Amino acid sequence: MTQKRFTYEQIAFDYRLTLETRKTLAIHLFPDQSVHVKAPLHASESKITGFLQRKIRWILKHQRYFAQFKPRIPKEYVSGETFRYLGRNYKLLIRKAEGPERVSLQHGVLTVFSMSPQDRAHTRLLLEAWYLEKARELFTERLACCLNRFPQLNLPKLGIRRLTRRWGSYSRRTHRIGLNLELIKASRPQIDYVLIHELCHTTHRAHDKAFYSLLSSHLPEWKSLKTELERSLLSV
Numbered sequence: 001m002t003q004k005r006f007t008y009e010q011i012a013f014d015y016r017l018t019l020e021t022r023k024t025l026a027i028h029l030f031p032d033q034s035v036h037v038k039a040p041l042h043a044s045e046s047k048i049t050g051f052l053q054r055k056i057r058w059i060l061k062h063q064r065y066f067a068q069f070k071p072r073i074p075k076e077y078v079s080g081e082t083f084r085y086l087g088r089n090y091k092l093l094i095r096k097a098e099g100p101e102r103v104s105l106q107h108g109v110l111t112v113f114s115m116s117p118q119d120r121a122h123t124r125l126l127l128e129a130w131y132l133e134k135a136r137e138l139f140t141e142r143l144a145c146c147l148n149r150f151p152q153l154n155l156p157k158l159g160i161r162r163l164t165r166r167w168g169s170y171s172r173r174t175h176r177i178g179l180n181l182e183l184i185k186a187s188r189p190q191i192d193y194v195l196i197h198e199l200c201h202t203t204h205r206a207h208d209k210a211f212y213s214l215l216s217s218h219l220p221e222w223k224s225l226k227t228e229l230e231r232s233l234l235s236v
Contacts, residue, residue: 004037006052011060015052019043025051026206029062030165031069031234069234077120083110083127085134087187087232094123103130135160135184139195142188143177146195149218153202167194167229170201186229193225 001018015035025043028036039048052059075081082089090110097113103126104111116122143158157176163169169178177198183191196219204211215222 006035006049008053008056011056013059013063017048024206027051027055027059028166029059029066031066031230032165033063033066034165035059036165066230066234069230072234075124077123077127084185084232085110085131086138086184087190101126103127131181131184132160135179135181138184138188139179139191142191143195146192146199149196150199150202153199156199156202168198170198172202172205175202182233186233190225190229190232193219193222193229197222 001016004015004017006013006015013035015037018036018038019041020038022038022040024040025048026038028038030036037048037052039051075083077092077094079092079094081092083092084090085105090105090108093109093111094117095111095113096117097115099113101115102113104113110127112123112126114123114126139158139160144155147153147155154175156170157174159176159178160181161178162182163178163180167180167183170176171178177195179194183194186194197215200211200215200218203214219225
């Protein structure tokens with residue numbers, strides 16, 4: 001992967017270029033407005049430049065879309081802050097643990113029982129472990145449910161980790177879906193949208209007309225779910 005600079009008339013931006021074994025050029029634009037281009041191993045610079053020139057309106061349109069979201073304010077992990085889980089916001093309460101450390105969600109309050117309630121870094125570790133545990137349970141359940149729409153498919157492997165540029169991914173080589181841990185903060189329908197999106201990639205690698213036609217046949221409301229997901233998790 002190399003960093004490149006694209007300049008065309010009054011437009012200029014940096015992009016990441018990956019050369020790999022493939023037949024066509026592909027472009028991805030991420031929520032941080034960064035651009036990633038994938039190209040065949042022997043693609044010439046002029047071919048890549050021409051491809052970007054043809055895609056310039058699409059790139060600018062999506063960069064303007066993502067620019068509307070305000071950067072999220074970093075959490076301080078103190079009582080009174082709100083934390084999101086399955087599409088809803090919950091107040092955080094940190095209490096001294098009288099037994100084993102744990103996290104509890106009851107009556108609209110997310111309570112962390114900690115041996116070190118003043119240690120914000122420790123509170124963060126306890127919360128992240130709780131999110132990961134919940135994500136493993138729910139994502140496994142939702143993947144099995146969404147797979148019912150694809151009766152010809154075998155159950156993919158599932159991986160969960162914190163991603164900075166995408167909600168999910170699919171590997172044809174390993175038949176594995178990777179999901180962003182942040183998705184545990186989204187609603188179930190929004191999580192299903194990401195899973196169905198990735199399951200469609202088992203048939204179509206690129207985001208072309210055939211891919212979106214398949215996605216629409218399985219989930220007609222995918223556009224509204226995509227917008228809701230981005231608005232709920234990309235902003236403050």
